Amino acid sequence: MSTLVLISLRLRTRNIKILRTISYSSQPKQDSIKDLCKVVNVAIIGAPNAGKSTLINKIIERKICAASNKVHTTTKLVRAICYEDNTQIVFLDTPGIVTEKEQKKYNLPDSMLAACQKSLRCADVIGVVHDVSNKWTKDSLHRDVIKMLEMVKNIPSFLIINKVDRLKSKKQLLTIISNVTNGIIAGNPMPVANKHKKPEGIGYSNFSDVFLVSALNGDGVNDIKKYLIENSKLRSLHYSQSDWSDQTPESLIEEAVRAKFLDFLAQEIPYNLKTRLEYFDDINHEDKIVCSVSVECPTERLARLISGAGGGRLQQIKSHVRNDLIDMFKKTVVIDIALKVKSKPTSEETLRVLN
Numbered sequence: 001m002s003t004l005v006l007i008s009l010r011l012r013t014r015n016i017k018i019l020r021t022i023s024y025s026s027q028p029k030q031d032s033i034k035d036l037c038k039v040v041n042v043a044i045i046g047a048p049n050a051g052k053s054t055l056i057n058k059i060i061e062r063k064i065c066a067a068s069n070k071v072h073t074t075t076k077l078v079r080a081i082c083y084e085d086n087t088q089i090v091f092l093d094t095p096g097i098v099t100e101k102e103q104k105k106y107n108l109p110d111s112m113l114a115a116c117q118k119s120l121r122c123a124d125v126i127g128v129v130h131d132v133s134n135k136w137t138k139d140s141l142h143r144d145v146i147k148m149l150e151m152v153k154n155i156p157s158f159l160i161i162n163k164v165d166r167l168k169s170k171k172q173l174l175t176i177i178s179n180v181t182n183g184i185i186a187g188n189p190m191p192v193a194n195k196h197k198k199p200e201g202i203g204y205s206n207f208s209d210v211f212l213v214s215a216l217n218g219d220g221v222n223d224i225k226k227y228l229i230e231n232s233k234l235r236s237l238h239y240s241q242s243d244w245s246d247q248t249p250e251s252l253i254e255e256a257v258r259a260k261f262l263d264f265l266a267q268e269i270p271y272n273l274k275t276r277l278e279y280f281d282d283i284n285h286e287d288k289i290v291c292s293v294s295v296e297c298p299t300e301r302l303a304r305l306i307s308g309a310g311g312g313r314l315q316q317i318k319s320h321v322r323n324d325l326i327d328m329f330k331k332t333v334v335i336d337i338a339l340k341v342k343s344k345p346t347s348e349e350t351l352r353v354l355n
Helices: 054-060 100-105 112-119 142-151 172-178 220-230 250-263 300-307 309-329
Strands: 002-009 016-024 037-046 076-083 087-092 123-132 157-162 206-212 235-236 274-283 288-297 332-341 351-353
Touching: 037 054, 037 112, 037 142, 037 220, 054 076, 054 087, 054 220, 076 220, 087 220, 087 351, 157 172, 206 220, 250 274, 250 288, 250 309, 288 300, 300 309, 300 332, 309 332
Parallel strands: 037 087, 037 123, 123 157, 157 206, 288 332
Antiparallel strands: 002 016, 037 235, 076 087, 274 288, 332 351
C-alpha cells in the first residue's frame, strides 16, 4: 500500500514556496502484533564538514555524534537512536567522503573508506546533507555522493540543504536547489525564474524531497523528524526504547575528546594525536560518571604547545568536553585529561589537568 506524502519545499523567503505531492514509500500490512513497532533506518551522507553529525545531534537532542569545525571528525559508522510517537528512528552517521590522499594526509583509519557504503546497505531512506555556505561547492553535489546514490537508486533519498542561515542572500536558494537536483524533485520539474536556463553544476535527479535547515541552531530539523516518522515501517525494534546509541560509553567519551582537540588545534596537529580512555566509572546511585582520558602526543614540544601557558588551553578543552558529555549522558560528568609524550612516557613528562 502506498502512502501519500505531502512534500513541502520550505524556502524561508517571502516569495518562494513549492508544494509537491508524491508517492514513494511502501508500507507493509499492519497486523496487530504487540512485538512490532514502527522503525526507520536513515543513512546520513554528504561531503566532509557538511554538518551531518550536528544535524543528527539536534534531532536526537543528545550530543552523540562527534562534531567539530574540521573535516573528517567522524571516522566510523555510528548509530544514533531516538524513540518518539511509537517510532524508533535509527540514524547511521557516516564519515564524509574521503580519498586515499586525504586518508594519508590526516592519518585516517582504513575503515572510513567502506563506512558510507555499509550504511547505505542498512538504510530504508538516505538523507544527503549539502553545505550551501561554501561558495566553491554550493552549486554541485560531491561526485562521490552522486556515485553512491546511483548505486542504490531503489532506496528513497531526500536532500538536506544545510547552513542556510549563512547565505547572505536567500534569493540564491532556488538556484542552488535547481542546480543540485538537476531541476527535478519527486519526478517533477522545479519552477525556475528563467525557464529556458538549464541548471548549472552537478546534481542528482531522484530526490523525493528537499529540506532547508540550519543544523547548528536547529531551524528546520523537526520537519525532518516528522517526515521520517511518517515514513517508518512496521517491524521489530532493533534496539530497546531506552537506547540512544550503539556505541559503548567508553567509545563515545574517546570520540568526544578527539573532536574537541580538532576544534581547538590548528591544521593537521590534532589528527596525529591518539586518544585512549584509561578509567571509567558510571556511578548510578550518584547519577555521575567519572573518567580519565590520555592523549598521546608525538613530541614533548607538541605536548607543551597543546597544553598552552600554565595548562590554560588544556583546561579550556577539558571544560568544553565536560559540557558535551553532560549533554550526551544527561548526568554529572567528572573528567581528567592527560597529555602524554609518545617517546618519553614517564610521569615527569605527563602534563595533567586536575579536577
